[in-house]
Amino acid sequence: MRILKIGGALITDKSDGAFEVARLDVIESISRQLDGEVILVHGVGSFGHPHVKMYGLSREGVAKTHHACLKLNSIVCESLIRAGKHPLPVHPLEFFSSPDFDFLRSAVEEGFIPVMHGDIVYEAGRFRVMSGDEVVRILAEKLRPEAVGFASDTAVVVDGEVVELVHSGNVDSVLEATSPASGKADVTGGMRGKLEEALRIARICDVYIFSGYEKDAIRRFLSGEHVGTKVAKVF
Ligand SMILES: Nc1ncnc2c1ncn2[C@@H]1O[C@H](COP(=O)(O)OP(=O)(O)OP(=O)(O)O)[C@@H](O)[C@H]1O
Ligand SMILES: C=C(C)CCOP(=O)(O)O
Structure with missing residues (x-):
């Protein structure tokens, strides 16, 4: 089984000022490429970050942000269904109040794609x-x-070049060159936060950070190819 996150920067317009703008053509292309045993997690981009920035975690903020996350989740699941796949939406707000990881594993084994997302x-x-x-x-x-x-x-890009491999020799300088997304509404740490999570996951398995815009990149990742930046399993 593989776990794939499709980021909010890929599936939505999250430039400053954008509000709930999905990139439907990108979502459709990803839906066609998904195959095999996979759990899909999507970011929320302009369906989440601007809401948190505007309302914080007030009652209004929690309600509006969670609701917008559900809207994007529904768009992603509808697209998967159009592509003939079998998505099962799983919302972190409910899931993590009483997590059942065996349910996720069984769902994948039975041919479903659990679809989770960033959330409150x-x-x-x-x-x-x-x-x-x-x-x-x-x-x-x-x-x-x-x-x-x-x-x-x-x-992951440093000095204008894609970093092919993050290893013990370059990890500090690569981390230093990553930052929270610039020119975008982002409340979860941008590429810096992603790389920090990737380094934790690399204790378990290889991790790839790549551009989903590249032709067939999702399909290539799912079939075991090296795509983009590899954080090798050693950290
Ligand atoms: N060294 C770097 N290499 C690549 N991207 C970088 C770097 N430093 C900062 N970034 C920024 O990080 C962004 C990607 O992080 P971001 O959190 O926006 O991704 P995402 O996971 O697709 O979005 P979301 O958090 O909404 O799901 C890039 O678009 C870029 O603006
Ligand atoms: C802003 C919210 C609610 C979740 C953010 O998740 P991300 O888009 O994966 O960073």
């Missing part, structure tokens, strides 16, 4: 934002997948 969750008596990247890391720790992929709008 309720923990220890308070609401907080849980990014899709964090959802992926928690799932990886529990389900021990073969590989994890983060498809965003880019691989």
Whole structure:
């Protein structure tokens, strides 16, 4: 089984000022490429970050943000159904109040694609934002997948070049060159947060951070090819 996150920077317009703008053509292309045993997690882009920025975690913020996450989840699931796939939406707000990881594993084995996402969750008596990247890391720790992929709008880039491999010799300088997304509404750490989660997941399996815009990149990741930046299983 593989775990794939499709980032909000890929499936939505999350440039500053954009509000609930899905990239339907990209979502359709991803839906056609999905195959095999996979759990899909999507980011929420302009269906989540601007809401949290505007309303915080007030009652209004929690309600509007979670509702917008559900709207994007529905768009993704509808697209998967159009492509002949069998998505099962699983919302972190409910799932993590009483997690059942065996259910996810069984669903995958029976030919479903569980579709989770970045969300608001309720923990220890308070609401907080849980990014899709964090959802992926928690799932990886529990389900021990073969590989994890983060498809965003880019691989990890340093000095204008894609970093092919993150290893013990370059990890510090690569981390230093990553930052929260610039020119975008983002409340979950951008590429820096993603790389930090990837380094934790690399204790379990190989991780790839790549551009989902590249032709067939999703299909290639799912069939075991090296795509974009590899964070090798050693950390
Ligand atoms: N060194 C870097 N290499 C590549 N991208 C970088 C780097 N530093 C910062 N970034 C920014 O990080 C962004 C990707 O992170 P972002 O969190 O927006 O991705 P995402 O997971 O697709 O989105 P979401 O969090 O909405 O799901 C890039 O679009 C870029 O603006
Ligand atoms: C902003 C919210 C609610 C979740 C963010 O998840 P991400 O898009 O994966 O970073």
